[in-house]
Amino acid sequence: MRWGRGWCAAALVGALVLGGCTQADEERFHPGAADAGDPYVPGAGNGGYDVAGYQLRVRYDPASDRLTGEATVTATATTGLSRFNLDLAGLTVDQVRVDGAPARHRRDGNELVVTPAHGLPSGRQFTVDVAYAGVPRPLPSGELGSGGFLATPDGAIALGQPESASTWFPVNDHPSDKATYDLEITVPDGLAALSNGVLRGRTSRGGWTTWTWSEGSPMASYLTTLVIGNYRVSTGTHAGKPMVTAVAAGLPADGPAAASIARTGEVADFLTDRFGPYPFAAYGGIAIADERIRYALETQSRPVYGPGFFRAGRPNTTVVAHELAHQWFGDSVSVARWSDLWLNEGFATYAEWLWDEHDGGRPVAEAFIAEYAATDWTKPSVDPGRPAMFGDAVYKRGALAVHALRRAVGDDTFFRIMRGWTAEHRDGTVTTADFVAYAERVAGRPLRPLFDAWLYGAERPAEPKPR
Numbered sequence: 448m449r450w451g452r453g454w455c456a457a458a459l460v461g462a463l464v465l466g467g468c469t470q471a472d473e474e475r476f477h478p479g480a481a482d483a484g485d486p487y488v489p490g491a492g493n494g495g496y497d498v499a500g501y502q503l504r505v506r507y508d509p510a511s512d513r514l515t516g517e518a519t520v521t522a523t524a525t526t527g528l529s530r531f532n533l534d535l536a537g538l539t540v541d542q543v544r545v546d547g548a549p550a551r552h553r554r555d556g557n558e559l560v561v562t563p564a565h566g567l568p569s570g571r572q573f574t575v576d577v578a579y580a581g582v583p584r585p586l587p588s589g590e591l592g593s594g595g596f597l598a599t600p601d602g603a604i605a606l607g608q609p610e611s612a613s614t615w616f617p618v619n620d621h622p623s624d625k626a627t628y629d630l631e632i633t634v635p636d637g638l639a640a641l642s643n644g645v646l647r648g649r650t651s652r653g654g655w656t657t658w659t660w661s662e663g664s665p666m667a668s669y670l671t672t673l674v675i676g677n678y679r680v681s682t683g684t685h686a687g688k689p690m691v692t693a694v695a696a697g698l699p700a701d702g703p704a705a706a707s708i709a710r711t712g713e714v715a716d717f718l719t720d721r722f723g724p725y726p727f728a729a730y731g732g733i734a735i736a737d738e739r740i741r742y743a744l745e746t747q748s749r750p751v752y753g754p755g756f757f758r759a760g761r762p763n764t765t766v767v768a769h770e771l772a773h774q775w776f777g778d779s780v781s782v783a784r785w786s787d788l789w790l791n792e793g794f795a796t797y798a799e800w801l802w803d804e805h806d807g808g809r810p811v812a813e814a815f816i817a818e819y820a821a822t823d824w825t826k827p828s829v830d831p832g833r834p835a836m837f838g839d840a841v842y843k844r845g846a847l848a849v850h851a852l853r854r855a856v857g858d859d860t861f862f863r864i865m866r867g868w869t870a871e872h873r874d875g876t877v878t879t880a881d882f883v884a885y886a887e888r889v890a891g892r893p894l895r896p897l898f899d900a901w902l903y904g905a906e907r908p909a910e911p912k913p914r
């Protein structure tokens with residue numbers, strides 16, 4: 448914006464005020480940052496504003512793979528903005544409006560750069576309407592595989608961590624900026640269009656059905672999902688809240704995936720007993736058949752399970768416990784930066800141990816001993832580096848640290864920490880330092896040395912003494 452500076456200065460010298468450009472404007476308004484500054488996801492997220500909500504209207508035609516979308520993003524400027532970015536990978540933008548007025552826009556790689564007609568003062572709430580269309584493509588994420596919109600023979604699956612959302616809508620694509628979502632997804636009649644939160648309705652017109660979903664609790668963008676295709680959809684209620692589950696039509700109705708997802712309510716109740724109230728307004732789960740998705744993901748209120756988890760031919764509720772535990776650890780209480788991912792994965796892995804013990808499987812103490820002996824201690828749980836973000840140091844070493852805490856403070860204090868942490872930071876974002884401080888506060892004693900050893904130390908810590 449150097450030319451802008453000179454242009455404003457020239458206007459002032461000439462005692463002219465052109466197009467509202469004054470000395471004061473020039474000092475008040477600056478471009479928002481092009482990313483969130485998280486080294487695990489260069490380019491992802493943006494600076495200068497905070498999104499409150501996304502309203503997305505998306506139409507997808509599996510016959511042509513074409514998606515047309517209208518997104519309304521409601522945000523508040525956190526600094527005076529002359530322009531700002533949204534993340535958008537691929538797709539063509541037809542029009543952008545800011546507060547209803549046409550705004551200039553251009554693309555810069557996976558960024559959509561928006562210059563509103565007037566600067567946005569710090570603290571100002573504004574809306575951005577983006578009309579866009581195209582054939583969405585997954586986003587290559589190097590060593591982490593790819594994330595985002597994947598066309599399938601009968602529809603599509605939009606899913607991925609740490610990045611996915613920007614492949615199908617303009618977004619501030621970083622977990623530090625959570626927001627509510629309202630989604631209208633239009634697909635050919637007969638296909639399901641599944642997403643997060645509460646199903647508000649299904650209406651059909653002219654051969655197309657619109658499925659309306661709303662997620663009223665703040666959600667990190669990587670937790671959004673869109674699953675379109677032939678699915679057996681079940682709607683019901685659990686614990687007074689709506690439950691929507693879906694199993695790909697290609698999977699057997701009485702097979703292990705369907706049987707595992709059918710236990711969602713039971714597993715959620717068990718975790719509620721350990722971690723405190725279920726944090727969201729809906730329950731659910733989606734079993735997909737596409738072999739290219741080799742993981743499960745804790746998409747908010749409705750995890751998506753890849754087919755690999757059910758290969759053994761019998762139900763696998765361990766993965767259900769893992770993804771449902773994330774509803775507390777990761778989805779409701781979210782990481783502010785990816786280097787703290789053990790706060791999600793360590794607790795979700797620990798929840799697997801708790802559930803398996805409860806479900807008649809291996810006791811937690813045995814799980815601890817087995818992993819304690821096997822885990823590689825050379826990598827830290829906190830900030831292991833991007834290529835290791837889904838590695839054992841985060842998942843297993845993280846779970847070992849959780850159990851070491853339990854052994855150090857005793858069951859009573861430990862479960863008070865679990866329940867208090869999820870209550871205090873519900874719908875929030877956190878760091879490792881927040882957790883250590885919280886645990887110390889509840890336990891009433893220093894725990895820094897314990898966490899240093901179990902999360903960061905380069906050697907296996909001594910076995911914790913039972914209390």
Ligand code: ARG
Nearest residue numbers: 591592608742743744745837
């Ligand atoms: N958070 C997911 C889970 O542990 C794993 C996602 C793995 N993602 C990936 N790109 N490998 O449930």
Ligand code: ZN
Nearest residue numbers: 769773792795
């Ligand atoms: Zn996980």
